[in-house]
Amino acid sequence: MKAFIKYLLLALVGMSLQSFLFRTVKPDLIIILVCFYTLRYGQFRGISYGAVTGLILDSASGFIIGPNILSKISAVFFVSFIRRKVFFWGPVFNILMVLAVSLLDILIVRICLETFTVISYSSRVPAITIMQVALTSVFSLVMYPFFNTERDEGNIAG
Amino acid sequence: MFFKKSLFIFAVITLLIFLLLTYQSIKGNWHLLGIPSSPVRVISHGSSTVINKVTDFFHAYILIIGTGEENRKLRERIGMYEQEKNRYIETENENKRLRGLLDLKPAGAVRVSAAEVFARDPANWFQILWINKGSNDDIKRDMIAVTPAGIVGMIHNVYVNRSGILLITDVNSSVAVRIQTSRVDGILQGRGGGSCFLKYVQKNSDVRVGDKVVTSGLDGLYPEGLLAGYVTSVRSGDKYLFQEIEVEPAQNISTVEEVVILRR
Numbered sequence: 001m002k003a004f005i006k007y008l009l010l011a012l013v014g015m016s017l018q019s020f021l022f023r024t025v026k027p028d029l030i031i032i033l034v035c036f037y038t039l040r041y042g043q044f045r046g047i048s049y050g051a052v053t054g055l056i057l058d059s060a061s062g063f064i065i066g067p068n069i070l071s072k073i074s075a076v077f078f079v080s081f082i083r084r085k086v087f088f089w090g091p092v093f094n095i096l097m098v099l100a101v102s103l104l105d106i107l108i109v110r111i112c113l114e115t116f117t118v119i120s121y122s123s124r125v126p127a128i129t130i131m132q133v134a135l136t137s138v139f140s141l142v143m144y145p146f147f148n149t150e151r152d153e154g155n156i157a158g
Numbered sequence: 159m160f161f162k163k164s165l166f167i168f169a170v171i172t173l174l175i176f177l178l179l180t181y182q183s184i185k186g187n188w189h190l191l192g193i194p195s196s197p198v199r200v201i202s203h204g205s206s207t208v209i210n211k212v213t214d215f216f217h218a219y220i221l222i223i224g225t226g227e228e229n230r231k232l233r234e235r236i237g238m239y240e241q242e243k244n245r246y247i248e249t250e251n252e253n254k255r256l257r258g259l260l261d262l263k264p265a266g267a268v269r270v271s272a273a274e275v276f277a278r279d280p281a282n283w284f285q286i287l288w289i290n291k292g293s294n295d296d297i298k299r300d301m302i303a304v305t306p307a308g309i310v311g312m313i314h315n316v317y318v319n320r321s322g323i324l325l326i327t328d329v330n331s332s333v334a335v336r337i338q339t340s341r342v343d344g345i346l347q348g349r350g351g352g353s354c355f356l357k358y359v360q361k362n363s364d365v366r367v368g369d370k371v372v373t374s375g376l377d378g379l380y381p382e383g384l385l386a387g388y389v390t391s392v393r394s395g396d397k398y399l400f401q402e403i404e405v406e407p408a409q410n411i412s413t414v415e416e417v418v419i420l421r422r
Contacts, residue, residue: 015280023412
């Protein structure tokens with residue numbers, strides 16, 4: 001519970017940084033935290049963390065609740081599935097995983113918004129998505145030393 | 159076995175979320191929607207204050223650095239004066255902005271309220287500003303937000319004490335506009351970044367870089383004649399029916415601090 005609250009506070013700070021430091025293209029710091037939390041505390045605790053952070057993100061935009069919850073929970077399942085298949089987990093693999101998870105997140109949110117609302121992203125510039133994924137990957141590398149899940153091997157997901 | 163269990167849980171969660179999404183798409187979103195994000199707004203408000211203080215501090219520090227060690231006391235005093243001066247400059251700038259907002263009386267629009275921006279959307283999907291006025295101040299959906307520099311966006315979500323403005327740069331925003339000089343009509347649509355597209359302008363229309371783009375009032379939402387932006391690039395290819403025009407908003411969207419809310 002203590003770790004959950006700590007990560008939740010980090011997510012809130014991350015969201016604030018996203019909204020104030022980045023004005024046009026923002027990295028997805030929350031998806032990085034969801035990945036690290038899942039790697040460290042496992043799939044089932046990761047689901048609750050993904051659901052809560054997704055709920056906050058959905059409510060912050062004020063449109064519809066669900067797309068971010070689904071995308072973050074999907075990220076949890078994806079990460080824990082990959083973690084069970086991979087023996088060695090290093091920073092390079094971590095970046096690749098964050099990159100894949102960011103793309104998955106974008107895809108799920110976009111499908112949900114375009115299906116369940118009148119919103120269309122057809123005129124959205126693709127460069128924004130590319131920049132977002134690139135920024136998220138860079139931030140995952142920066143954050144990796146602080147959240148390195150390989151340090152205490154007893155706690156990795158399995 | 160574990161994989162099957164995980165897959166089952168994932169399927170159940172996905173189904174539940176799809177049911178929730180379907181319910182919202184039929185019934186509309188919930189009024190309690192904003193409650194979970196309240197901590198983000200509080201932290202955002204706090205962090206913006208902290209960021210401003212830190213920036214002020216570094217600004218003051220940079221201003222006093224470089225003078226001799228023997229003038230340390232003098233530099234401290236200069237630093238204090240500089241900080242004081244910065245405060246005066248800030249106050250003066252705020253006064254100018256507020257005076258500009260007070261003078262803003264566009265024809266064909268009724269002024270509803272002035273409001274302060276206190277938060278921005280943390281995700282990339284929407285470009286939203288949150289203001290500190292809501293239904294208590296007669297703010298309603300589809301009212302528009304402007305500054306003396308130009309239009310900012312439209313109210314899309316109203317709560318008791320706060321509202322969300324969908325910015326003109328958001329992909330879901332469309333504004334009926336025209337080129338001020340040639341009177342060519344078009345639709346200004348957000349690109350999701352910091353600029354907009356001017357759509358449905360025919361290839362033979364006279365549009366040049368630097369032209370002013372103003373609201374035409376044809377959408378029934380924005381009053382006529384408000385400055386929206388400036389044309390920054392014009393392209394027209396043989397295979398396209400319309401010109402591809404990029405417009406830079408007149409009001410820099412990332413520096414909006416106060417807005418005036420208008421209704422037609």
